[in-house]
Amino acid sequence: MSQKACPYYKNGLCVSPKLDKPTDYVTNKSRCLGNYTTCSYFPNENVPKNDNGLTQYNAKEIDKEVSYYPAVNLLDEPIESGCEFFHLIRTSKGLVARCDVQSRVITKSQALLCSKLYNKCPFHLLVKS
Ligand code: SF4
Numbered sequence: 848m849s850q851k852a853c854p855y856y857k858n859g860l861c862v863s864p865k866l867d868k869p870t871d872y873v874t875n876k877s878r879c880l881g882n883y884t885t886c887s888y889f890p891n892e893n894v895p896k897n898d899n900g901l902t903q904y905n906a907k908e909i910d911k912e913v914s915y916y917p918a919v920n921l922l923d924e925p926i927e928s929g930c931e932f933f934h935l936i937r938t939s940k941g942l943v944a945r946c947d948v949q950s951r952v953i954t955k956s957q958a959l960l961c962s963k964l965y966n967k968c969p970f971h972l973l974v975k976s
Pocket residue numbers: 853854855856857860861862863873874875878879880883884886887888889890
């Protein structure tokens with residue numbers, strides 16, 4: 848009856864080994880307490896655990912992996928979305944949002960729509976149909 852929670856969800860924080868430190872920026876209750884295997888922070892393979900269960904993953908490395916334009920992509924504050932394909936990424940300049948369906952960083956205005964209207968999003972509906 849009750850859904851299984853992600854093993855990396857601790858007290859509202861994500862302690863995935865893919866992060867450099869525990870954070871609530873990437874958590875989303877519907878995903879972390881439900882369909883967590885779809886989460887990009889959930890390791891697909893068994894990751895050897897070190898002392899704190901985390902591996903090094905710093906902002907500079909993230910900057911190399913994601914392309915974004917600060918003026919249109921940087922968020923003023925953390926945004927939450929019920930969409931399991933929505934993720935926040937911390938970069939050296941601040942937070943940006945990423946859509947896993949589109950496989951790209953999305954604009955600030957798109958991220959606000961993901962927060963308020965994700966169940967009407969065509970990308971979300973496409974994957975869920
Ligand atoms: S579902 Fe993803 S964000 Fe949530 S705790 Fe697990 S790894 Fe972290």
